[in-house]
Amino acid sequence: MKKTVLFGAMAVAGLAAGAASAATLDDVRAAGTLRCGVSTGLPGFAAPDANGVWEGFDVAVCRAVAAAVLGDANAVDFSPLTTQVRFTALASGEIDLLARNTTWTFSRDVDLKNEFVGVNYYDGQGFMARRDLGVTSAKELDGATVCIQTGTTTELNLADFFRTNNISYEPVPIETNAEAQQQYLAGACDVYTTDASGLAATRATFENPGDHVILPEIISKEPLGPLVRHGDQDWGDIVRWTLNGLIAAEELGITSANVAELAAGTNNPEINRMLGSEGELGAMLGLDADWLVNVIGSVGNYGEIFEANIGESTPIGLARGLNAQWTDGGLLYSPPFR
Amino acid sequence: MSTQSGNDLSYVRTEMIPEKEPPLAETGIIKWVRENLFAGWMNSLLTLVSLYVIWFIVSHIFPWFANSIWDAGSLTECREVRDARFGSDVSSACFAVISDRWQQLIFGFYPSSGYWRPLAALLVFLAALYPVLFSEAPRKLLLLSAADPFVMFMLLWGGSIWGPIAVAVGFGVGIASYRIALPIVGNLFAIIASVVVPVLYWLFLSGVIASALSSVLPIGLPFVESKDFGGFTLSFIIGISGIILSLPLGILLALGRQSDMLIINKISVAFIEVIRGVPLIVWLFTASLLLNYFLPPGTNFDLMLRVIIMVTLFSAAYIAEVVRGGLAALPRGQYEAADSLGLDYWKAMRLIILPQALKISIPGIVNTFIGLFKDTTLVVFIGLLDPIGLSNAIRASTDWNGVYWELFVFIGLLFFICCFSMGRYSLYLEKKLQREHR
Structure with a gap:
């Protein structure tokens, strides 16, 4: 008897889960804050400052969505998530949006029932070695000891790369990036491999960054992007087009400085449609007409976010590379706002 | 025997000689060192090796602590300060990160305006601990200790003061229902009642009472999530x-x-x-x-x-x-x-x-x-x-x-x-x- 009641309760709970996830926008509006999953700490992408305010490249995506939906970039409830709990937190409805440098892969998209809404950073796995090793290419690394984070896609990519090139290596398994830096500096491994952005951030912290060289080979595709749950396309659209809006704003020259001025109306119909002085794009998403004005006014366009958090003026010092606009030879290409 | 007594026998002492200092090797610190550190070649060897290890560790760690830097805004700044003060090849701890964070x-x-609240909660906790841990404290303080979890909750999370009070009253309800039920239905059912009644109270009544009271008398601290x-x-x-x-x-x-x-x-x-x-x-x-x-x-x-x-x-x-x-x-x-x-x-x-x-x-x-x-x-x-x-x-x-x-x-x-x-x-x-x- 008790069991039946329990199962019944669980079934009701399951139904309620389906019902609740159908209108994330309403839930967010009702709560007044966006619940956003971020990394527990990744230089340049997500970190709390001395006052406990989260900042970083991924954090900016959360803030942009909050600005679009609620008109306030600070109305975000950040949940620091580890790699193990991130997808469960999203699936169970603990967060509305996951922006946690997560690689878009087939199985994560299809099998884990997530919806990746786009790519905010094109990363790839690279190698860092000491300069005095005299290595100029990853293919010369035969017999090298390699520090590698266990349980990540990087580990599999590494095995593939060395097998394809028919060279041998000795893995030194490590658990965290912090441990890897120490092991690498202590000479426990010749080479450290992880995402190229991570390598750059790591190298920037060394006493003598010049003593270490990042090898030219990028051995994997790591498109990092924000994701939402399956089952609420409307919400996915909002996040997707917020991200596209950030990218398109850079392409069209809309910045946090001039957005207020451009919102009054310009000669460019696409800018007018984006900023709400023409058409009803905001209403189609269920948002205010000035949703993108709020977004760009509070966090800036994609280029501004990049420069402020991970660009060449920051200690991390990443070049735009693949993350430049398509007009500059990069991969950023927003579908038209029409 | 008596003829031999007296002063003519010059080789017999008549008074005690004063105590001599023990041989240097058998006293004080030297004796201790000899017996404990250098008894036999094996012990001596081990002592020397241990001393070397201790010296090695201390000589590496001590300068790191001694040269520590407490005032800098970032690790790079720390390194600059160190280069200016000690030179770049000196190891030095950057405790500025602690003073910053x-x-x-x-x-x-x-919230930084509420830092006193966890501290006050800690003090309340220690005060509650005193009668529990030290038997010389007056026994009546134990009653206060029982109230302390609610005070601590109030201090840490804040919110309306009536929530913790309404929950605390539930324990009183439990005791009361035991006392009332005991003469009527017997021990076993009284125990069951003392569990069931407060649970029902917490589930259905305490929330209503708390919100009603807080709307009448809104006392409390800012809520912290x-x-x-x-x-x-x-x-x-x-x-x-x-x-x-x-x-x-x-x-x-x-x-x-x-x-x-x-x-x-x-x-x-x-x-x-x-x-x-x-x-x-x-x-x-x-x-x-x-x-x-x-x-x-x-x-x-x-x-x-x-x-x-x-x-x-x-x-x-x-x-x-x-x-x-x-x-x-x-x-x-x-x-x-x-x-x-x-x-x-x-x-x-x-x-x-x-x-x-x-x-x-x-x-x-x-x-x-x-x-x-x-x-x-x-x-x-x-x-x-x-x-x-x-x-x-x-x-x-x-x-x-x-x-x-x-x-x-x-x-x-x-x-x-x-x-x-x-x-x-x-x-x-x-x-x-x-x-x-x-």
Whole structure:
């Protein structure tokens, strides 16, 4: 008897889960804050400052969505998530949006029932070695000891790369990036491999960054992007087009400085449609007409976010590379706002 | 013989010669050194090797501490200061990260205007501990100790003052319903009533009463969400709640395991073995991941509360086994003596068996508590920002990326202080309660 009641309760709970996830926008509006999953700490992408305010490249995506939906970039409830709990937190409805440098892969998209809404950073796995090793290419690394984070896609990519090139290596398994830096500096491994952005951030912290060289080979595709749950396309659209809006704003020259001025109306119909002085794009998403004005006014366009958090003026010092606009030879290409 | 007495025999002493100093090699520090450090070539060799090792360690670590830098805004700045002061090849600790971020390591993201609240809660906790730990304190203070969990909750989380009061009243309701039911329906049903009535009260009445009262008399502190807790405040809350809650639960489980009643006995055994047989980290993952699927979405079952429950259950299973060891060590005569005095089960346990069993178990219990307190750092794996988690987050800021040992030294020191004082208290308690071998 008790069991039946329990199962019944669980079934009701399951139904309620389906019902609740159908209108994330309403839930967010009702709560007044966006619940956003971020990394527990990744230089340049997500970190709390001395006052406990989260900042970083991924954090900016959360803030942009909050600005679009609620008109306030600070109305975000950040949940620091580890790699193990991130997808469960999203699936169970603990967060509305996951922006946690997560690689878009087939199985994560299809099998884990997530919806990746786009790519905010094109990363790839690279190698860092000491300069005095005299290595100029990853293919010369035969017999090298390699520090590698266990349980990540990087580990599999590494095995593939060395097998394809028919060279041998000795893995030194490590658990965290912090441990890897120490092991690498202590000479426990010749080479450290992880995402190229991570390598750059790591190298920037060394006493003598010049003593270490990042090898030219990028051995994997790591498109990092924000994701939402399956089952609420409307919400996915909002996040997707917020991200596209950030990218398109850079392409069209809309910045946090001039957005207020451009919102009054310009000669460019696409800018007018984006900023709400023409058409009803905001209403189609269920948002205010000035949703993108709020977004760009509070966090800036994609280029501004990049420069402020991970660009060449920051200690991390990443070049735009693949993350430049398509007009500059990069991969950023927003579908038209029409 | 008498002729030989007298002064003519010059070789016989007539007075005691004064005591001589012992040979230099047989006294004082030289003797100690010879006997303890250089007795035989093997010992001498080992001494020299040990001295070298100690010197090696100290000579490497001491300059690092001695040259530490406390005023800088980032690791790069730290390195610049060091180059200017000592030269670039000197090792030097950059404790500036501690002076920059110590509030975060201690309080997490707790609003800085409310830093006094965790501190006040700690003081309240220590005050509550005093009558519990030291028997010379007046017994009436124990009543205040019972009220302290609610005061601490009020201080830490804030919100309306009526919520904790309404919950606290539930315990009074429980006692009252026991007293009322006892003469009417007998002991067993009175006990059941004393559990069921307050639960019903908490489920249906306390919320209504609290909100009604707070709308009439809105007294309270600003509410702080659980996600803002972090650092040592978080470790302390999880650790202390776990310790306080797991001791009574563990004792009950130990008694349950010894019980003759089949169902209680089997449930206790199953609970203890299942909880002990699975690592704590698995229980934490269960708390953070699995429970979400079973609970209806939208139920905001606080992650911190889930972790506290899991940690409590985990440590209760261990405490139960420690206490069972104490119970088993008591001679059978003690149980029989209690029976022969005509005491019922609870009185026998409370007055005769448990005081002795718990005394025997003190080292084991404190050991479990120290372990529990240190295990709270495992919550880093489910994304709670305890000191270790915060050290990661601090390192993720571009200012402090690359700082390791300074943060870990600071965290280690704070944990050491807490665990060492727990260990000292257990020694004190053991000495005080020692009865046999005087």
